[in-house]
Each structure stands twice: as C-alpha cells, then as structure tokens.
Amino acid sequence: MRLGTLIPISLGAMLLASGPAWAKPYPEAERQVLELSRQAIALRSVRGPGNKTGEVAQLFRDALVKGGWDPRQIEIVPYEDTAYLIATWPGSDPSLGPVVVSAHMDVVEAKPEDWERDPFTPVVENGYLYGRGASDTKFDAALALSAMIELRRQGFKPRRGLVIAYSGDEETTMNTSKLIAQRLKNADIVLNVDGASGVLSEETGKPLFWSWQGAEKTYVDYKIEVTNPGGHSSMPRKDNAIVQLSQVLARIGHYNFKPELNDITRQYWIEAAKLEADPRQAAAMKAFAADPQDHGALGVLRANPATAGRIATTCVPTMIAGGHAQNALPQSATANINCRIFPGHSREEILAELEKVAAEPAAKFTDMTGDESVAAPASPMRDDFVKAARKAVTAAWGPIPIIPMQASGASDSMWYRALGVPSYGASATLIKESEDFAHGLNEREPLLNINPGITYYLSLYKDLAGK
Numbered sequence: 001m002r003l004g005t006l007i008p009i010s011l012g013a014m015l016l017a018s019g020p021a022w023a024k025p026y027p028e029a030e031r032q033v034l035e036l037s038r039q040a041i042a043l044r045s046v047r048g049p050g051n052k053t054g055e056v057a058q059l060f061r062d063a064l065v066k067g068g069w070d071p072r073q074i075e076i077v078p079y080e081d082t083a084y085l086i087a088t089w090p091g092s093d094p095s096l097g098p099v100v101v102s103a104h105m106d107v108v109e110a111k112p113e114d115w116e117r118d119p120f121t122p123v124v125e126n127g128y129l130y131g132r133g134a135s136d137t138k139f140d141a142a143l144a145l146s147a148m149i150e151l152r153r154q155g156f157k158p159r160r161g162l163v164i165a166y167s168g169d170e171e172t173t174m175n176t177s178k179l180i181a182q183r184l185k186n187a188d189i190v191l192n193v194d195g196a197s198g199v200l201s202e203e204t205g206k207p208l209f210w211s212w213q214g215a216e217k218t219y220v221d222y223k224i225e226v227t228n229p230g231g232h233s234s235m236p237r238k239d240n241a242i243v244q245l246s247q248v249l250a251r252i253g254h255y256n257f258k259p260e261l262n263d264i265t266r267q268y269w270i271e272a273a274k275l276e277a278d279p280r281q282a283a284a285m286k287a288f289a290a291d292p293q294d295h296g297a298l299g300v301l302r303a304n305p306a307t308a309g310r311i312a313t314t315c316v317p318t319m320i321a322g323g324h325a326q327n328a329l330p331q332s333a334t335a336n337i338n339c340r341i342f343p344g345h346s347r348e349e350i351l352a353e354l355e356k357v358a359a360e361p362a363a364k365f366t367d368m369t370g371d372e373s374v375a376a377p378a379s380p381m382r383d384d385f386v387k388a389a390r391k392a393v394t395a396a397w398g399p400i401p402i403i404p405m406q407a408s409g410a411s412d413s414m415w416y417r418a419l420g421v422p423s424y425g426a427s428a429t430l431i432k433e434s435e436d437f438a439h440g441l442n443e444r445e446p447l448l449n450i451n452p453g454i455t456y457y458l459s460l461y462k463d464l465a466g467k
C-alpha cells in the first residue's frame, strides 16, 4: 500500500530546498537498482494462477548471494501461490535484535488493455521507470537491497544483524506478512520501505519535504442488519427494517468519535502547520496539537475531508441493501459501516460504541473484517530512529522538513506493531503528488531517486545497525 503519501497541505508558497552538492556516485549500486527493478517489474507477481512472486524472491536472492551473502542465510519460503524472502546479514553481536528491512514483492493486478504501456514491460522514459510495481514497491525493494549490498561492498561490519524481509501478499491476504512478523518478532526495529515517502515540488521538481510513517489506523467493516417479520405493504407495522436502519445510519452519520492525539500525530500537526499555506488551516492544526478538544480547531479540521480522518476514529456507511419486493414490508435491511480506527482502540470497543450510538435494539452489529486486519498500536517516537532518519535524509536531499505521519490504511508494519515491534515507514523515494500512480494506471518512479536513495539507506543502515 502507499497510503498516507499525500499530505493535506497546500504547497504553494514554500521555501524550496535544493539537493546537496556533495552527492557521491555509486556506479555499481546505481546500475543494480535499475536492473533489479526492471527485472522485478517484468515478473507478474499478482495473486492467482501464474503468480511470479517466487521468481522475484529468486532474483533478489541471486543478487544477495553475488553480493556476499551466505546462501544458508537466505530463505525463500513458498506459501500457496506466493512466497516470502528472509535474508540475514549477521551482526557481530548476536545478542542484539536485528534491523529488519521490510517490503513486499507482490503487486496489484493491472490490465494491459487499460495501460498506455504494458504494465509488465518495464520502460525507462524521460527520467522515469514505468511499470506495475514501479512505485509500489519493487523500485523501493530493489533500492533498499542494492544499498545494503553496497554497504557490504564498502566493507561495513554491522553490530546488529541486517535482515531483508520481503513479503509476497501485502496487497491481498497478508498471510506471508503475518508469518514474517511472527518469525522476526525479536527485531529491534523495522524499516518499512513501503510507506510514507517525500514530495517533490510540482513546479521545480525539488524536494519539499520527507515524511515517515509511525502509525496506522485499523481498517474495519461492520455489518448492521435489521430484520422484521415482513408482510403486505398495505398493512404497515410500527417496525420497518428500512426505516429502523435509516435512523441508525443517520445517527452514525452524525456521530463524531472523540478527537485524539498520539506522539506521532502531535508532531505531524506541528510540522504540517509550518508548511500549510492557508493561515486558517495552519492555526487549526497548531491549536489541535496543543488541545485536541479545541472547538474552533475541530470545526476547521472536520470540515476538510483531508484532515477529518486524521483527528479521530471515523466510521461511515458505505453500502446498503434491503427489501425484496415493491409491495412487501422489508424482512431485512443491511448496511456496511467502514471504520478507520485510531490506534489504541480495539475493534470490539468501536463496535460497542457504534451499538450505543445506534440506540436500536433491533439492529444487529457484526464485525465482517477478515484476518487481514489487526489493531496495532502507534510505534514510539524513537530517538535513535528520528535522529538517524534526519541524518540520512539530510545527506540525501539536504535539510528539508521532515513530517511524521499516521496512515489511514494498513501496510506490513501493522503485523510487527501488533507484536510490539517498532516499525517505521521510511521509503527513500520522493515523487510529485501529481505523479503518484501507485495501484493506478501508468505507475512510475522518478529515477532521480536512485542516487540519493542509496545515500539515504547507507546512512540509515550504518547508524541503526552499527551501534
């Protein structure tokens, strides 16, 4: 997933930072990033018959072995039609939990007839790499891996182990994501290269800011069902499933969950306020960071769909069905409520709150969410990560603003966080908002990310695994 990339701020009147002049070339690693991304894109790693995720894992495995990894430290584990990859570069102190680099090798389905270019034929054009998975997340996976090989080429000796952990079904069932997190629950920290990232100016193409992701809301679907005995529409009864359900939906539609902050979102509001061009929005963001019950701030932030989801749990009706004939009293009426739960609350807790809001004993609530979602806490604002990330970003792109984020959708980080392992979305790629086509048509990645991306990972790996 690549949710949470977009930030609800107007970027018009901002100071533009320019990239650092000291950027150093890494010819071998740079070539490898492009080569591996192209080869990975050409492998159609889509769930279902012909899924080539296992071949993507093989491709990465071969690159690691060539880069000096002990083949016995690399595992490709098949799972149904997919596979996952765990490759370990042991540290000198085995008592320390490893630094895990997380990504996924599967991609969302792409129909060639809808695309201008074939989604599974990588094309480099005008400084972009096109293809399904270019931005989500084969390029990032290749970049993080090639940078680690470069680190080894440079003779670095990690104190903590460095583990590449790439899942094979993040976009669908997340079975391998879950298994990997379970196996690596002794990790000190997880760097998820699929998640957050930076934004380039639409006008100049220069870096505007970089963001990292430290928390995710939990995705949940609840079914509400009202049933009645039914009967002929000429003989109306007091209870009518459609009317009852409508009243419940209206109450839920008007309901506001309690506004909240955690360390990640507090910092988000403070930093985003500095970049916000609209003074009214900026003032509301600042006021909310200071007091999440500030009425004025809530009015402004709730009125804007881009900020409404960031202040609290949200639940909205998304589908309805009911009745069976034009001249019959409905025997049943159902609705789907889609919620994005603020970290720190369970699915059961929010269900109970909705039942209370509904105030209709005839309405039966059922949690319909599958095993692909689990409530996970926000990761802590870990000082070592925050410092290492700032240093890495500055080395790569210069002193640009850094914004911590809480995403409204889930990534593989969810499984680590649910087990208490701190996980940070920390992609090295920057993109113009208008060019972010993750999951969409003509997905692309700017190649100007290659060199700074390697610089970024080298710095981050050294700082987190070196001490």
Ligand SMILES: [Zn+2]
Pocket (backbone or CB within 6 Å): 001, 002, 104, 136, 137, 170, 194
């Ligand atoms: Zn993704």
